[in-house]
Amino acid sequence: MTAWQSPKPLPTPIAMSTRLPDPLPNSEPTPIPIPDRTSRHQPDQSIQDTQSKLPTPNLRFAIHDLTHSGALKFQREISAGTALQEAIRTVIYLLYDTTGKTIDHPPVRSITFILKSMGGVAYTTGNDLDDEHKEIHLSLEYIDAQPENRVRAEILGVITHEMVHVWQWSAPGTPGGLIEGIADYVRLKAGFSPPHWSRKPGEKWDAGYERTGFFLEWLEQKFGSETIVQINGLLKGERYESKIWKEVFGHDVDDLFKTYQTEFEKRETIKEGNGTQPEHA
Numbered sequence: 001m002t003a004w005q006s007p008k009p010l011p012t013p014i015a016m017s018t019r020l021p022d023p024l025p026n027s028e029p030t031p032i033p034i035p036d037r038t039s040r041h042q043p044d045q046s047i048q049d050t051q052s053k054l055p056t057p058n059l060r061f062a063i064h065d066l067t068h069s070g071a072l073k074f075q076r077e078i079s080a081g082t083a084l085q086e087a088i089r090t091v092i093y094l095l096y097d098t099t100g101k102t103i104d105h106p107p108v109r110s111i112t113f114i115l116k117s118m119g120g121v122a123y124t125t126g127n128d129l130d131d132e133h134k135e136i137h138l139s140l141e142y143i144d145a146q147p148e149n150r151v152r153a154e155i156l157g158v159i160t161h162e163m164v165h166v167w168q169w170s171a172p173g174t175p176g177g178l179i180e181g182i183a184d185y186v187r188l189k190a191g192f193s194p195p196h197w198s199r200k201p202g203e204k205w206d207a208g209y210e211r212t213g214f215f216l217e218w219l220e221q222k223f224g225s226e227t228i229v230q231i232n233g234l235l236k237g238e239r240y241e242s243k244i245w246k247e248v249f250g251h252d253v254d255d256l257f258k259t260y261q262t263e264f265e266k267r268e269t270i271k272e273g274n275g276t277q278p279e280h281a
């Protein structure tokens, strides 16, 4: 792990344009926004080569109330199959080393994506009988509540977050905040961070969701493009051990977080200073 490598970029989608989300109904599926074209791979490694190694679980889709206004909104905006495949590709690319012969992810035989009437936003679970069959449930009411200009990106963001839970490692004892933070880190990197997300570090490294997601992004900027791949890999073990942070980064996670907070405050102070400086006459 070398310090100060560039952040891990996303791969280029296959056979897709790179235009921005199109709000028009029945438009072509929008690809994942690409933040950076710099590849961490060898230049001769073709996109098809990576694509051929991606897992291909059986994908299923169910709408439990076809005429619900949230279901109609979903069907106007999203091609479910493309959205799930894109989310799988993004998650695997950001959490795993895709350069080897195989990708060391948990076994997943099928993913059933279910739109249904329920409270909350979404959740991911394993089938009662066999945890290798996953289900992602998304609330029709939540979809319905999204403004027209946000609904597509919000749905894709939630699918990406939930898809992380399908594929990430989470050894017993892994802090829930880290599991959720990795999910929002991937959502952030995929370009689906919602406008209300704040970069303010908060008080705890494992507060979860975007708080921890932004912290993980900062770690990646500090310690290189494989940082989150490495953290995910370490969560494969028998049990989560807090010493992994010291082993990987040379510091305890609380110390890393303090540095993160301090750097953030410094940047804010500089920004504020610039904001109040009188203009030159």
Ligand SMILES: [Zn+2]
Binding pocket: 161, 162, 165, 180, 183
């Ligand atoms: Zn989650």
